[in-house]
Amino acid sequence: HPKSFSCGPVMVTMAHNSQSYWASIEAEIEAHLKQAIPVRPPVEVFEPMHHLVFAAPRTKAPALCVASCELVGGDRTLALATASALHLMHSAAYTHENLPLTDRPRARPAIRHAYNPNIELLTGDGIVPFGFELLARTVQNNSDRVLRVIIEMAHAVGSQGVVEGQYNEFLAFQSNGEELHDEKWLEHVCKKKEGELHACGAACGAILGGGSEEEIEKLRKYGLYVGMIEGILNGMGRNEKGLLEMVEKLGALALKELESFSGTKAEAISSLVEANLCNV
């Protein structure tokens, strides 16, 4: 039962099954991405795109999209293009976040730049429309669902989602040369960056899989909490105080959203949160 869980032997077996579930999803997304982004002419444009997309750190948003689709009874293939688009959007945001601009108040954590800044800027600018194109070409589903997914995606990655989170990070950098070590601030930034992306992934999976409005909203919230937990855990080390409690609180909220779902797919999807809670 998702609400109360143990990190004992039962959990380990479940985790093992879940692991192979997630691994199979990740493999299909990877294959879909590789096929979607061939290195084709103009090679000067597509080679950096290919590189930056596959070099960007992975998030769980794409896999969550596929798992949500399956959880509401949809076929996995319905969600693969959207899962790929989620990773594309994330790669573009990550690339731009690490651009050396003249007003960066301090060096970002060193990442290896394979290309010079102008190319990375333009490549990010090319990836985003390509992601929307992938969505719009989803022919396996009805057009109204696809349009709804496009709106969800635009919202999640735009000015009221990921961009707002990045904006808040930048303001904090600017105001004191360091990130603000404030829990409310961190919660808001994680909500806007990782939270919105994962919420979008889970909601879109449910939309494409033909879920009810109630299922879509529950999975959207589940995704939001999963993303926030991811964001907070990634930022750990910056500030430990209170973060473990925040992760536990979010984990409980997340699992509550799954209460009305049952079966092995519900177990698998809940493992995303349970694995994190066992590790903290």
Add this chain to the structure above:
Amino acid sequence: HPKSFSCGPVMVTMAHNSQSYWASIEAEIEAHLKQAIPVRPPVEVFEPMHHLVFAAPRTKAPALCVASCELVGGDRTLALATASALHLMHSAAYTHENLPLTDRPRARPAIRHAYNPNIELLTGDGIVPFGFELLARTVQNNSDRVLRVIIEMAHAVGSQGVVEGQYNEFLAFQSNGEELHDEKWLEHVCKKKEGELHACGAACGAILGGGSEEEIEKLRKYGLYVGMIEGILNGMGRNEKGLLEMVEKLGALALKELESFSGTKAEAISSLVEANLCNV
């Protein structure tokens, strides 16, 4: 008749009527954009978006979109959201093109920066998804046409359109610290930047207005030539040699695409090219 035209008195009357036609279209696009981008919370995010969208130089791509829609018999309102989105995409590209990156080989022509680079980067990143959202929310038309328009737009502004043009400009800057003064190069860059955007505008207008495939393709080519002429004329001064002939050649090609259309709307749309040819 669009193919052979004079710049005499008849042309002047026609140009006068056409002027009021274009002015009425521009006014409706402006009103649509203003209503689409209110300054709403978070104000720190939407105020720069509002500013940068209205500060970006105008192109004829949005008006061409509306005129194409009307030319094929569609109602103007069907094309207004797409016209607005075209200006949004152009504003984002323009904003990023003028970002002070650490590897810009020389100062770009001085433009007034109202915000610091990070904000301008993020604002551009927020404008693009918002443009796609505007498209996806076009409820006045059938979903399949709207999806087709989204694919057209993604293609025009992405790695095989505007971004490829910007990329080629950057390579030329990089190779010799100056733009390449080569006609073939200029033609290619103008084709990818202004050409693809205007081609997209004209094609999308025809799609949304219910034009036939033949009409869509003719108007796409017309838009391509119109955009290339715009790009070349904007760049005049950099290199005059041969450019006038190029403009005249493109103008003739453009008008040829309009031969099968007739009526006052055909006269109006052809005035975009004729006005330029009379001025050179």
